[in-house]
Amino acid sequence: MLQAIEGVDVAILLAHVDGPFFEIVDATGAGKTVGSCIALAPEITFPPAGRSTSDLRMPTAFTLMSDKRPSWVGAKQLAGTDLRLVALCSQNPPFLERQLEAAAATMAELGRHGAKSELERLQQGRISALIRSLPVPFVFVDAQATDALINGDARALLKLSPTEAGVEQIASALRHLIQSQGNAALHHQLAADPRATAIFYAHHHGRTYKVDTQWIDDGLVGRIWTFHDITEERRLEEELRVLASTDHLTGALNRRAFQLAFRSELARCRRYGVPLSLIMLDLDHFKRVNDTYGHQAGDAVLKETSSLIRSSLRDSDIFCRFGGEEFALLLPHTGMDEAALLAERLRYAMAETPIDLGSAFVPITTSVGIAALRPQTDSIDTMMRRADEALYAAKAGGRNQTVSAPQDESC
Numbered sequence: 292m293l294q295a296i297e298g299v300d301v302a303i304l305l306a307h308v309d310g311p312f313f314e315i316v317d318a319t320g321a322g323k324t325v326g327s328c329i330a331l332a333p334e335i336t337f338p339p340a341g342r343s344t345s346d347l348r349m350p351t352a353f354t355l356m357s358d359k360r361p362s363w364v365g366a367k368q369l370a371g372t373d374l375r376l377v378a379l380c381s382q383n384p385p386f387l388e389r390q391l392e393a394a395a396a397t398m399a400e401l402g403r404h405g406a407k408s409e410l411e412r413l414q415q416g417r418i419s420a421l422i423r424s425l426p427v428p429f430v431f432v433d434a435q436a437t438d439a440l441i442n443g444d445a446r447a448l449l450k451l452s453p454t455e456a457g458v459e460q461i462a463s464a465l466r467h468l469i470q471s472q473g474n475a476a477l478h479h480q481l482a483a484d485p486r487a488t489a490i491f492y493a494h495h496h497g498r499t500y501k502v503d504t505q506w507i508d509d510g511l512v513g514r515i516w517t518f519h520d521i522t523e524e525r526r527l528e529e530e531l532r533v534l535a536s537t538d539h540l541t542g543a544l545n546r547r548a549f550q551l552a553f554r555s556e557l558a559r560c561r562r563y564g565v566p567l568s569l570i571m572l573d574l575d576h577f578k579r580v581n582d583t584y585g586h587q588a589g590d591a592v593l594k595e596t597s598s599l600i601r602s603s604l605r606d607s608d609i610f611c612r613f614g615g616e617e618f619a620l621l622l623p624h625t626g627m628d629e630a631a632l633l634a635e636r637l638r639y640a641m642a643e644t645p646i647d648l649g650s651a652f653v654p655i656t657t658s659v660g661i662a663a664l665r666p667q668t669d670s671i672d673t674m675m676r677r678a679d680e681a682l683y684a685a686k687a688g689g690r691n692q693t694v695s696a697p698q699d700e701s702c
Contacts, residue, residue: 549611
């Protein structure tokens with residue numbers, strides 16, 4: 292830039308002015324002078340518009356031009372800085388001051404642009420460092436899809452190697468993640484509206500992530516993606532759900548969860564006109580087990596009985612410990628005859644399989660009551676009441692037997 296002013300016997304300096312001194316920070320054709328200071332006589336005000344250099348005190352060894360002492364000095368302030376562009380010349384060409392002023396303006400403008408570029412570079416560096424330090428996987432893709440920022444956790448999640456940092460590779464990995472979830476609607480939504488905000492859940496490599504993607508326009512302009520690993524959170528939620536809905540001893544549904552499932556199945560069977568049956572089982576003389584062998588033995592009997600019942604059920608059947616030694620089975624798509632066959636198979640298996648308590652084998656029998664859905668009149672309460680009445684009839688009839696409730700709507 293200092294070569295921009297050309298002239299005979301002219302030296303151009305970029306100087307920092309401090310009182311009666313100016314320190315050379317750059318110079319044309321005089322690299323050895325950088326860092327030197329030129330002292331001004333006290334009576335000279337700097338910078339002069341164009342002044343004789345006879346009062347400038349310079350070291351004897353300080354040579355700016357070809358063995359000639361400059362006789363004219365001119366200086367122009369670089370706007371926004373404490374620097375002056377200084378010309379030293381053996382004469383005062385009429386065009387020199389104009390060129391000096393234009394060069395100073397150009398250098399100031401370039402300085403501003405350079406400072407802005409440097410600031411942007413520093414900001415970009417700080418942003419990159421911040422993204423790298425985030426505790427969650429993070430991706431940013433700019434508005435033109437020409438640049439992207441990604442931290443190590445996101446790179447590992449998306450299975451990108453350190454060399455796969457291009458925006459196309461990152462965008463392709465994100466598209467694959469969305470498509471692998473079968474979420475075509477989300478893909479179309481983001482394609483149709485680049486500024487859309489979306490939250491979705493992704494199951495990826497054995498982990499569950501809550502993915503939040505949104506458009507930003509605050510310094511950075513583009514789309515950000517953050518991935519929150521909620522695998523442990525989901526596991527705990529499932530554990531709480533199971534604890535809230537199951538009997539802790541047998542693993543069967545508890546009474547409240549059973550009634551919710553019953554309501555849903557009853558509505559579905561009515562809607563589609565399919566049969567539904569309910570079996571109630573009660574272990575015979577269970578109190579004797581507790582009184583004779585203790586409550587731990589009683590718990591063991593309940594667990595073994597539950598395992599035996601569960602082994603005979605379909606995935607669609609609903610199994611509940613209704614209370615104490617009483618169990619309930621809800622059988623979708625099952626009529627009375629099929630339910631009776633299952634009840635008899637279970638009753639026979641229990642009677643033929645004494646429970647091994649280690650110190651003794653305890654024989655167990657069960658009484659069973661069955662009710663099949665009467666579509667026109669049954670509710671949950673009436674269907675359970677009819678099954679209970681059949682169960683009590685089985686007990687009253689001598690236990691270890693199955694009784695079916697009447698199916699006639701008039702009963």
